Each structure stands twice: as structure tokens, then as C-alpha cells.
Amino acid sequence: MNLLRVKAIAYKEWREILRDRLFFAMAFIVPAMTLLVLGYGLSLDVENIPFATIDYDKTSMSRDYLHRFIDSRYFDFQGEVGRESELDELLADSRIRFAIIIPPRFQEQLLSGRNVAVQSLIDGVFPYRTQVSKGYVAAINANFSAQLLSHYMSQTQGITKEQALALAAPVQLETRYLYNQAIRSSWSMSAGLIMLVLMFAPPFLTALGVVREKEDGSIYNIYSSTVSRGEFILGKLLPYIMISFLNIFILWWLVIEVFGTPFKGNLLFFIPASFIFIVCTTGIGLLISLLVRTQAAAALLTMVITFIPAMLYSGLLVPVESMDKASQFESHLFPAVYYLNIVWGSFLKGLGWTELWGNVVSLLFYAVIIWTISLLSFHKRPKN
Amino acid sequence: MGHNLLLWLDRMTAMTVKELKQLSRDPVMLLVIVYFFTVDVYMAGSGIQMDLKQAAFMVIDHDHSAASRDLIYRFRSPYFDFKGELSNQHEALKRLEQSDVLLVLDIPSQFQRDLMRGKSVSVQMQVDASNATLGTLASTYAGQIIARYSEQYAEKHLGLGEAQLQAVPMVLDQHRVYYNPNQYDPWFMSISELLTVITMLALMLPASAAVREKERGTIEQLAVSPLSSAQILFPKVLAMGLIILLGTAVTLFLIIVPFFNLPIKGSISLFFMVTAVYVFATSGLGLFIATLSRNLGQVVMLVLLIMMPLLLLSGSWTPPEAMPSYVRQAMYLSPLYYYIEISYAILLKGAGLKILWDSLIGLSLLGSLVFAFGVWRFRKQFG
Numbered sequence: 094m095n096l097l098r099v100k101a102i103a104y105k106e107w108r109e110i111l112r113d114r115l116f117f118a119m120a121f122i123v124p125a126m127t128l129l130v131l132g133y134g135l136s137l138d139v140e141n142i143p144f145a146t147i148d149y150d151k152t153s154m155s156r157d158y159l160h161r162f163i164d165s166r167y168f169d170f171q172g173e174v175g176r177e178s179e180l181d182e183l184l185a186d187s188r189i190r191f192a193i194i195i196p197p198r199f200q201e202q203l204l205s206g207r208n209v210a211v212q213s214l215i216d217g218v219f220p221y222r223t224q225v226s227k228g229y230v231a232a233i234n235a236n237f238s239a240q241l242l243s244h245y246m247s248q249t250q251g252i253t254k255e256q257a258l259a260l261a262a263p264v265q266l267e268t269r270y271l272y273n274q275a276i277r278s279s280w281s282m283s284a285g286l287i288m289l290v291l292m293f294a295p296p297f298l299t300a301l302g303v304v305r306e307k308e309d310g311s312i313y314n315i316y317s318s319t320v321s322r323g324e325f326i327l328g329k330l331l332p333y334i335m336i337s338f339l340n341i342f343i344l345w346w347l348v349i350e351v352f353g354t355p356f357k358g359n360l361l362f363f364i365p366a367s368f369i370f371i372v373c374t375t376g377i378g379l380l381i382s383l384l385v386r387t388q389a390a391a392a393l394l395t396m397v398i399t400f401i402p403a404m405l406y407s408g409l410l411v412p413v414e415s416m417d418k419a420s421q422f423e424s425h426l427f428p429a430v431y432y433l434n435i436v437w438g439s440f441l442k443g444l445g446w447t448e449l450w451g452n453v454v455s456l457l458f459y460a461v462i463i464w465t466i467s468l469l470s471f472h473k474r475p476k477n
Numbered sequence: 478m479g480h481n482l483l484l485w486l487d488r489m490t491a492m493t494v495k496e497l498k499q500l501s502r503d504p505v506m507l508l509v510i511v512y513f514f515t516v517d518v519y520m521a522g523s524g525i526q527m528d529l530k531q532a533a534f535m536v537i538d539h540d541h542s543a544a545s546r547d548l549i550y551r552f553r554s555p556y557f558d559f560k561g562e563l564s565n566q567h568e569a570l571k572r573l574e575q576s577d578v579l580l581v582l583d584i585p586s587q588f589q590r591d592l593m594r595g596k597s598v599s600v601q602m603q604v605d606a607s608n609a610t611l612g613t614l615a616s617t618y619a620g621q622i623i624a625r626y627s628e629q630y631a632e633k634h635l636g637l638g639e640a641q642l643q644a645v646p647m648v649l650d651q652h653r654v655y656y657n658p659n660q661y662d663p664w665f666m667s668i669s670e671l672l673t674v675i676t677m678l679a680l681m682l683p684a685s686a687a688v689r690e691k692e693r694g695t696i697e698q699l700a701v702s703p704l705s706s707a708q709i710l711f712p713k714v715l716a717m718g719l720i721i722l723l724g725t726a727v728t729l730f731l732i733i734v735p736f737f738n739l740p741i742k743g744s745i746s747l748f749f750m751v752t753a754v755y756v757f758a759t760s761g762l763g764l765f766i767a768t769l770s771r772n773l774g775q776v777v778m779l780v781l782l783i784m785m786p787l788l789l790l791s792g793s794w795t796p797p798e799a800m801p802s803y804v805r806q807a808m809y810l811s812p813l814y815y816y817i818e819i820s821y822a823i824l825l826k827g828a829g830l831k832i833l834w835d836s837l838i839g840l841s842l843l844g845s846l847v848f849a850f851g852v853w854r855f856r857k858q859f860g
Contacts, residue, residue, distance in 0.1 A: 115770070119778040126785055133804065134789035139613075141798050158648070169798065184655055185828045187818060190796070208647040217657030218821050219796060220665055221610070224528060228617030231650055235624045238647040242631075245646045259597035260634070264548075264627040267599045268616050270606035271573055276616075278609035285608075301774045308772075389685060390505040392777035397512065405520065412579070412611060415530035434576065441607040442574055 098320050102328025110332055124294040124340045128347055132283040139225040141169040144191040145183055148173060150199035161233050162193065180214060190216040191226055206245055272441040283352035284440040285409045287344045288433045292403040293395065295337040295371050299330060299378030300391040307386055316473045326471060330375055337371040358439030362446050369456045370432045376463035383470050403429045431455045488704060492712035496686060513674045514724035519732050522667030529614040531558040532579040537569060538562055542589035551622050573605050580604045580615050592630060656825045663737040668824060669793045671728050672817055675721060676787060679759035680766065680780045682717035687767035688776050706856045714760040721756050722749060742827030755816040758844025761851030768854045787813045812847065815840035
């Protein structure tokens with residue numbers, strides 16, 4: 094391998110990237126933009142659920158009950174309506190996602206020591222949000238009931254309210270959220286998205302860059318030159334690896350500054366590990382470029398083999414352990430799983446080499462395999 | 478007059494047929510289109526289930542009593558998966574750090590004794606919230622389980638039988654989930670993916686058809702032909718629009734309905750009408766992209782760049798109410814926002830024109846504007 098030739102090719106490639114202004118700008122804009130857009134867009138915090146009510150009772154107790162929803166930051170009160178058909182219309186038009194109907198004689202029944210069913214209507218279009226909303230409703234109801242019950246028992250059995258409360262709700266749950274105390278989904282998402290972006294952006298650039306030579310026919314200059322295939326690939330890809338390496342810092346900075354996510358880990362671990370990851374994903378781009386002949390096909394194939402698995406099978410949205418066996422297998426075919434552990438471990442858990450070295454080894458292994466395959470399947474004498 | 482109209486129609490048909498033929502001879506593009514309308518939507522629909530499934534947990538049981546075992550037993554499949562016991566807090570933290578478990582329950586000693594004496598007892602739960610979604614779900618479910626346990630224990634301890642339960646003042650939750658009663662994720666995910674695919678292809682196909690003419694230089698031939706620029710552009714949009722509508726029908730009737738059992742509640746013809754309006758609008762944006770790029774590579778980059786904010790502002794993943802208020806204002810500028818509102822409303826909610834007229838007007842107005850802009854730009858470049 095002649096390093097001078099590698100340098101010449103890398104320099105040529107760099108000049109070409111610089112001259113295609115749009116491409117150059119995109120190389121930095123697309124990754125940053127993806128992070129920002131998905132970071133804000135995939136917000137999974139369920140708050141401000143718009144809701145409306147019907148109160149057939151209109152007593153102090155029903156108002157007290159409703160205020161537990163109205164005053165909650167999880168719900169956003171849109172007003173009271175008169176008829177149930179109005180609720181149906183509001184739900185169908187997505188003006189509200191949730192409604193409560195308080196039956197007549199709500200207070201009377203409760204005061205006389207009987208239970209009352211309160212009807213709630215929940216929009217099920219976004220299943221995850223529905224599930225969480227149901228949890229909020231159940232929590233508010235349980236809390237309200239416990240108070241009612243303790244009040245009732247303290248009156249009927251002559252014990253103090255605290256004793257009654259202990260009797261009514263004997264087991265309490267104290268939850269501690271580790272690594273992300275306020276369970277901000279933007280923290281987990283923004284950090285996780287570094288994985289997503291570095292999974293698809295480097296192969297994207299690489300595949301487009303290599304296939305462009307094929308499309309333009311300039312690759313025949315390479316075929317007929319004295320450059321060996323190893324020299325060509327290395328020289329060709331160096332600028333792309335460099336761009337992606339810069340992107341690691343940009344993304345890291347955005348996640349910390351824009352999303353306010355803490356970085357608890359060690360940069361001396363995170364940066365080398367990330368570098369190995371982009372070497373992996375650049376290799377994927379190289380492999381794609383060997384399979385296709387046009388830039389459009391390269392771009393689409395990249396989307397298909399990197400973006401979608403990174404989104405669905407990496408553990409970003411659903412943990413790998415919760416997937417079925419086939420998906421678990423599929424997820425381990427991509428380096429994304431290992432890198433996601435590294436990203437979340439570094440940002441939120443403050444882990445480093447000692448805990449995460451296994452993931453780095455997997456990435457290295459992956460990089461070696463994919464580069465070997467690409468190198469072996471690149472021929473200077475193509476059959477067609 | 479009649480003669481002119483016939484000629485106009487004749488030219489339009491010829492050009493549309495030309496576009497369709499051209500596409501049919503591009504195997505890669507065809508494959509891509511087929512892939513997105515079938516495999517991609519299927520994968521999205523079956524891949525993700527945003528619910529807690531077999532979440533691994535361990536327990537530090539300081540009590541080892543019947544009561545504590547009963548409590549642990551309630552954390553079970555399909556939501557939780559009991560992985561065994563731990564002896565101390567240090568081990569628990571290590572397991573959580575390594576992501577071996579999602580949560581650790583800590584049951585205090587004297588748990589059973591305190592319960593019997595009518596004291597209130599706290600069970601501690603540590604949740605790995607580095608994935609906030611799972612953290613939220615886990616604590617929601619755990620909270621429900623503990624509340625139920627607590628309630629049942631209280632009833633038993635207070636000696637209340639089923640019959641006497643009526644005689645306790647309590648608010649019972651009687652919820653009904655509309656439109657997707659079992660919160661079946663594939664309905665939501667597959668529709669959302671279909672709408673994204675429609676958007677992407679409506680941007681990409683007309684843009685690449687136009688740029689291909691630029692790349693190959695055939696645009697000059699068209700420019701010197703007797704065709705007006707509308708006659709050059711419109712057939713591209715028409716041909717690609719037809720393909721997209723066909724693809725949508727395939728996805729809806731061959732993938733989403735048979736595989737995910739989506740009950741289509743509303744009018745299908747209304748849905749296709751709205752889709753046609755939307756595809757038309759988005760194609761205008763595609764033509765605008767074509768004026769900016771010199772080759773297909775650039776088209777793809779720009780499509781991605783435009784897709785991202787479109788998706789963010791659409792509410793396809795996140796409903797408007799979960800966005801910051803300034804983003805919510807900007808959503809009114811995204812045609813996809815109206816399209817998604819209308820599509821969910823028709824397909825899942827069974828809403829008709831009576832409820833959707835405002836979104837439909839928004840979509841049509843915005844669509845015409847966008848399309849006019851795209852055509853204007855293209856004309857300026859080649860007219």
C-alpha cells in the first residue's frame with residue numbers, strides 16, 4: 094500500500110466534496126437537523142392532554158374531583174359541555190383526547206358510603222399515550238378514593254385520619270428514577286438519536302460518493318490506473334470518515350447544549366468508541382455502493398438497511414429483550430445495538446471502559462468483518 | 478376551441494403514458510416503490526409495540542413472607558419478567574447499570590407484620606429511566622399493581638366481602654377507549670408509516686422524473702417541443718400520483734387490512750380523494766426540489782431535508798398538544814398535518830365531511846399554494 098497514492102485520492106475526493114456545495118452542506122446539515130427534528134418530534138412525554146367534562150352532579154364534591162384533573166399538569170382543561178354527543182364530536186375532531194362524565198347523585202352516593210362509577214372516554218389513536226393516560230386516571234381515582242375511604246372510616250370507626258389512611262391504602266410505592274430523575278424523554282431520545290444519525294448519515298454520504306463515480310463513469314479512470322483497490326477504498330473513504338468524525342462532536346454538543354442532556358461519562362471513552370462505530374457504518378455504505386449502480390438506488394437502499402433497522406430494532410424505542418426472537422436476531426446483525434449501550438451508558442449512566450468494553454469489542458469485530466467483505470468484493474475488473 | 482381542447486388532452490395523455498412507460502423500465506425505482514408500499518409498512522406495523530413487554534426485574538426481599546411473595550407474584554407476564562432475587566443495594570445498582578434489569582423492587586423487612594398491624598408500608602422501586610418511555614410505562618404498571626394489591630389487602634384486612642364492597646365510598650374507573658379499544662399498536666404504526674411513505678414518494682418520484690430529464694439533457698428537447706411547461710410538468714405529477722394512489726390501495730387492502738385487521742371506519746372514497754389532493758400538493762414541493770438539484774443524489778438529500786420538518790410538524794408521531802406552543806403554531810403550515818388529521822379521522826374514527834371540512838379546506842388551500850409555487854419555480858428555470 095502506497096500512502097502517497099492514498100493521500101492523492103483522499104485529496105481528490107475532498108476537493109470534489111468541497112466543490113459540490115450542496116453535498117458538502119448536507120453532509121453537516123442533515124445529521125444535525127435529523128437530531129433536532131426527531132429529538133423534538135419524538136417527544137414521548139404525555140402532558141397537556143386536552144380534555145372536556147360533563148358534570149351531571151354539580152356539587153362541591155364533583156367539582157373537587159374534577160379539579161384534580163384540571164389542576165394536573167398532565168391534563169389541559171378545554172371546558173365543560175352539556176351533552177355526550179358533543180364529546181363524541183370533539184373526540185372525532187381531535188380537539189380533545191379524553192373526557193370525564195360525572196353521573197348524577199355523585200356526592201350523595203359517596204357520602205352515604207356507596208361507590209360510584211365515573212365514566213372516562215379516551216382517544217385510542219396513539220396507543221402509547223392512551224396507556225399512559227389510563228395510568229394517570231387510575232392514579233387520580235385511587236388517590237381520591239383513598240381519601241374518601243379514610244374520611245369515611247374515621248367517621249364510622251372513630252379512628253384518626255392517618256390510621257384510616259393506612260388501613261385504606263396500606264402499601265405505598267416509592268419510585269426512584271435512576272439516571273434520568275425527571276424521566277425526560279428528550280434526554281433519552283436526544284442521546285439515543287446520536288446512534289440513529291451516525292447509523293445512517295455516514296453510509297449515506299459514502300454510498301452516494303462512491304456510486305457517483307460509477308454513474309459519471311470516472312471509476313474507469315481508477316480501474317485503469319495503477320492504484321490498488323485497497324488504496325482506492327481507503328483514500329476514497331478517508332474524507333467521509335473525517336466528516337463523520339466532525340459530526341460526532343457536533344452532535345455531542347447539540348445533545349448537551351440544546352436538549353440539556355447531561356454527559357456523565359468519559360469523553361476519552363466515548364469519542365474512540367464513536368469513531369469505531371462510524372468506521373463500521375462507513376463500511377456499510379461501502380458495501381451498499383458495491384451493490385448498486387445509481388445514486389438514487391444507493392440512497393434508498395441505505396435508508397432501508399440502516400435507518401429503518403436503527404429505528405425499529407436497535408432498542409431505541411423498544412428494548413431488545415422485549416422483542417420476539419426473530420427481531421432479536423435481526424437486531425444483533427446491526428452494530429446499532431452495541432453503540433446504543435455505549436451512548437446511553439456514557440451520557441446518562443456515567444459508564445466507561447470497565448463496564449462497556451464488551452460493546453466496543455463487538456463493534457471492532459463488526460468493522461473488521463464488513464471492511465473485509467467490502468474489500469474482497471470490490472473488483473477493478475467488473476464483469477459488466 | 479373543441480379542437481384545441483382535444484389536442485391539449487391528447488398531449489397530456491401522451492406525456493403521461495411516456496412517464497409511466499419510463500417508470501416501468503426502471504426496475505430499481507419499481508422495486509423501491511413496491512418495497513415501501515408493502516414490506517416497509519408491514520415492518521413498521523409489526524415491529525414496534527410501545528408497551529411494556531417482559532420487562533426484566535429483580536427483587537431485594539428483606540421480608541421473605543407470604544405477603545411479599547404474593548406481591549412479587551403479581552408482577553408477571555406479559556408486562557414483567559421476574560429474574561430472581563438480589564441480596565443488597567450494591568448488586569441492584571450494578572444490575573441496573575448493566576441494563577440487565579429495568580427495575581428493582583425493594584421490600585422492607587417486617588413488611589407482612591406491619592401490614593397485619595394496620596401500618597402503612599412503603600415498597601421502594603428503582604427504575605432505569607435512561608429510556609424514559611419504558612421508565613414511565615414501568616412505573617405506571619407497577620403503580621397499578623401495587624394499588625390493586627393495596628386495595629385488595631385493605632378489603633381483606635377490613636373484612637369486607639364482595640357484597641360489602643358496594644358499601645364503601647369509592648370512585649370506580651369505568652373507562653372506554655375509543656377508536657382502538659385494545660390500544661393495538663400496529664393500527665397506529667402502520668397508518669402512520671403509510672402516510673410517511675406517501676409523503677416521501679410524492680416528493681421523490683416527480684422530482685426524480687424531472688431531474689432525470691435534466692441529467693440526460695432531454696429537458697432541452699421538451700423545451701423546444703410545442704408543449705407548454707404545464708404540459709410537461711403536469712403529466713409527471715399525474716403519472717406519479719396515479720402510481721402512489723395505486724400503491725396506497727395496495728398497502729391498505731393487501732397489508733394493513735388483512736395483516737393488522739384494521740376496521741376501516743369511514744368512507745374509503747373520501748380517503749382516496751383527500752390522498753389525491755395531498756399527493757398533488759406535495760408533488761409541487763417535489764418540483765421545487767427538482768429546480769434546486771442537478772442530479773438524483775441531490776434530490777434524495779433535499780427530500781430528506783424537507784421530509785424531516787414536515788414529519789415533525791405533522792403530528793404523525795406526536796400529537797400537537799405534546800409540542801411546545803410555537804411549534805404548534807408552525808404545524809398549521811405543514812400540509813402533512815392536515816392530511817394526517819384527516820386520515821386518522823377517516824380511517825380510525827369514521828369521521829365524515831361534516832367534522833373534517835376545516836382541515837380539508839386547510840389542506841386544499843395550502844396544497845394549491847405549494848403546487849403553484851413549485852410550478853412557478855420550474856417555469857422560471859425552463860420556461
